Amino acid sequence: MSTVGKRSLSSPRELTRVGDRISFLYLERCTVHRDDNAITATDADGVTHIPSATLGTLLLGPGTRVTHQAMALLGESGAAVIWVGEHGVRFYSGGRALTRSSxxxxxxxxxxxxxxxxxxxxxxxxxxxxxxxxxxxxxxxxxxxxxxxxxxxxxxxxxxxxxxxxxxxxxxxxxxxxxxxxxxxxxxxxxxxxxxxxxxxxxxxxxxxxxxxxxxxxxxxxxxxxxxxxxxxxxxxxxxxxxxxxxxxxxxxxxxxxxxxxxxxxxxxxxxxxxxxxxxPQLTAKQAAFSDEDADKVGLQTDSGHLLAGGRNYGDEPIW
The missing domain is CATH 1.20.120.920 (CRISPR-associated endonuclease Cas1, C-terminal domain)
Known part of the structure; x- marks a missing residue:
């Protein structure tokens, strides 16, 4: 059975802005898994559902286990995931950007x-x-x-x-x-x-x-x-x-x-x-033309400093 996800990647517009997210959530001594678009934390007291799109940072303390599916969802949601050791003296992190623009x-x-x-x-x-x-x-x-x-x-x-x-x-x-x-x-x-x-x-x-x-x-x-x-x-x-x-x-x-x-x-x-x-906010016109955070725009750099639209063959076209 294929494990390739059939759901398309969320666009920045569909994701929660980082400024609107919960700052951080600390978990310890539990198993972190996924249930649809939420992550779950299972411990001796039961199962807690946590909307992944609202998280800024997830701190995983001692005794935590996390599944591949949970990490895939957190990565797609743009949440940083940090493993912290006893008393929080170790730091490991990962995550993807909420923007498509560079x-x-x-x-x-x-x-x-x-x-x-x-x-x-x-x-x-x-x-x-x-x-x-x-x-x-x-x-x-x-x-x-x-x-x-x-x-x-x-x-x-x-x-x-x-x-x-x-x-x-x-x-x-x-x-x-x-x-x-x-x-x-x-x-x-x-x-x-x-x-x-x-x-x-x-x-x-x-x-x-x-x-x-x-x-x-x-x-x-x-x-x-x-x-x-x-x-x-x-x-x-x-x-x-x-x-x-x-x-x-x-x-x-x-x-x-x-x-x-x-x-x-x-x-x-x-x-x-x-x-x-x-x-x-004071970007040049060249940068501003490619600063739309909601779209996948890939430009091609020319010697004169211009950005050309990607996805085209310029073999027979002038490059200025």
């Missing part, structure tokens, strides 16, 4: 490939994070020092607000439990924010690896985007979770972070911020 990816690559525009985007990122401090003309080294000071200030401010003692950021890669409560919360919040940012980056068709502040990692751009909301959303959620007690800090952090993401409309804001950073 416009944003080309805008990202164009800005990244030029040293001047790359630092301009980095400055714009810092301007979003710290609007009261003008990064114009700052070098990369100055931007990094500025970020370091502001993040330390955020730790001290959240410690004073919540009453949670704070010493320093202390992340133990191979021993999550070695960190104190606020450090565990910050690590858990960071992993969730990476998942959310990766879901938006993948949904928009951007490259996770072409970063403007971070570099050299397969998720450099994901780290860039997640950091935009670190001091505003992630760190406060971690300190709130730590203030409630030292037990089960990662779970409380995820819940607090989920609430903050939904309250602030972060998914839609994140998509808009990426487009603004890459100056996507």
């Amino acid at each position: 416009g944003l990816l080309e805008a990202q690559a164009t800005a990244w490939a030029n040293r001047r525009t790359r630092v301009e985007v980095a400055r714009a990122m810092y301007r979003m994070r710290f609007p009261d401090e003008d990064p114009a003309g700052r070098t990369r080294d100055e931007l990094l020092r500025m970020e370091g000071r502001r993040v330390k200030e955020c730790y001290r401010r959240e410690s004073a607000r919540t009453g949670v003692p704070w010493v320093r950021r202390d992340y133990h890669r191979n021993d999550f439990s070695a960190g104190d409560a606020p450090n565990q919360g910050i690590t858990a919040a960071a992993q969730c924010m990476y998942g959310v940012a990766h879901a938006v980056v993948a949904a928009l068709g951007c490259s996770p690896g072409l970063g403007f502040v971070h570099s050299g990692h397969e998720r450099s751009f994901v780290l860039d985007i997640a950091d935009l909301y670190k001091t505003e959303i992630a760190i406060p959620a971690a300190f709130d979770a730590a203030a409630a007690g030292e037990d089960d800090v990662p779970t409380r952090t995820r819940r607090a972070l989920r609430d903050r993401i939904n309250e602030t409309g972060l998914l839609e804001r994140c998509a808009d911020d990426i487009k603004k950073l890459l100056r996507y």
